[in-house]
Amino acid sequence: MNVSEIENRLKEAFPDADIDVGALKNDGRHFYCKVSAKEFIGLSKVQQHQLIYKALGDYLQQDLHALALQTSAPSTP
Amino acid sequence: MSNPAFETIKQEINSNPVVLFMKGTADFPSCGFSAKVVHILSDLGVSFKDVNILEDDGLRQGLKEFSNWPTFPQLYVKGELVGGCDIVREMFASGELAELMKKNNIACK
Numbered sequence: 001m002n003v004s005e006i007e008n009r010l011k012e013a014f015p016d017a018d019i020d021v022g023a024l025k026n027d028g029r030h031f032y033c034k035v036s037a038k039e040f041i042g043l044s045k046v047q048q049h050q051l052i053y054k055a056l057g058d059y060l061q062q063d064l065h066a067l068a069l070q071t072s073a074p075s076t077p
Numbered sequence: 078m079s080n081p082a083f084e085t086i087k088q089e090i091n092s093n094p095v096v097l098f099m100k101g102t103a104d105f106p107s108c109g110f111s112a113k114v115v116h117i118l119s120d121l122g123v124s125f126k127d128v129n130i131l132e133d134d135g136l137r138q139g140l141k142e143f144s145n146w147p148t149f150p151q152l153y154v155k156g157e158l159v160g161g162c163d164i165v166r167e168m169f170a171s172g173e174l175a176e177l178m179k180k181n182n183i184a185c186k
Contacts, residue, residue, distance in 0.1 A: 045164045046146075053147050060147040066110060067148065069163045 001028055001064060006056065013055030014039055024068060032068040040073040048073075082139025090153045094183050095125035098140055099150040103127040110162040111150045117169045118152075122186040123178055155181050 007021045010033065017037035024030035033052065040048045048071040053060060060067070090096050095118070101107030103115050103125075118125050130137040130149055141147050144158050152159045154177060159165065168174040178185040 045167070046158055046160050049160065049164065050145055053145075069161075070167075 001059060003031065006031060006033065006059065009056055009059065010035060010052070013051070018074075024066065029065040031064070031066070032070070034070040036072045036074055038074055040071055043073070045071065080139045080142055082135050083143055085136060086140055086143050089126065089128060090156045093126035094155055094181065095123055095178075096128060096153040097125050097150055098128045098130050098136075098153070100129070100131050102129050107131065108149070110148075113162050114150045114152060114165050117165055117174070120186075121169070121175060121178065123183060154178070154183070 003021050003023055007019060010017070010019050010021065014035060014037040017035050017039070020034040022032050024032055035052060039051060043051070049069050052069055052071065056067075097103070097111075097114060097118065099106060099108075099111035099114065101111055106112035106115055115127075128136070130140065137149075140149075140151065144151055146158060146161065148161055150162060150165075152161075152165055159168070159174075159177065165174065168177070175185055
């Protein structure tokens with residue numbers, strides 16, 4: 001799994017979002033994602049992260065070890 | 078059909094005000110993310126029940142389904158999922174985590 005695979009999945013799920021994906025380590029198993037999306041407006045952090053997990057779906061069942069998430073809703077819709 | 082692990086999970090989160098489902102134990106965390114949350118809770122002086130999901134694969138898989146949350150650690154306060162390491166860290170930094178504990182009458186610094 002690599003950064004662009006994760007990025008593409010997120011872009012499909014959140015087409016207008018600000019998305020930043022990167023590697024935490026160069027082992028293909030540790031990544032971070034920062035996503036600011038209008039879909040997150042009015043949702044709790046738990047719900048925001050659940051949307052990301054849903055978008056990544058089966059990727060998380062593979063040997064991904066760590067995904068650091070930072071989500072936010074745009075301040076002005 | 079409900080997962081047999083759900084009963085165990087409900088039992089844990091209903092009988093302990095603060096539960097951390099983690100990799101390893103509070104004394105010997107086996108993952109940096111779990112260790113981080115243990116540190117934060119200790120900093121706040123919050124006592125919690127640690128559950129090592131590495132010891133029970135049924136529980137590990139069941140919890141992912143129960144909480145709709147695929148990763149660990151998972152912090153529960155009064156039966157509610159608060160979040161994983163990233164959320165706990167953000168809430169700690171902003172003071173929200175201490176507020177949440179106080180709101181739920183959980184002793185904390």
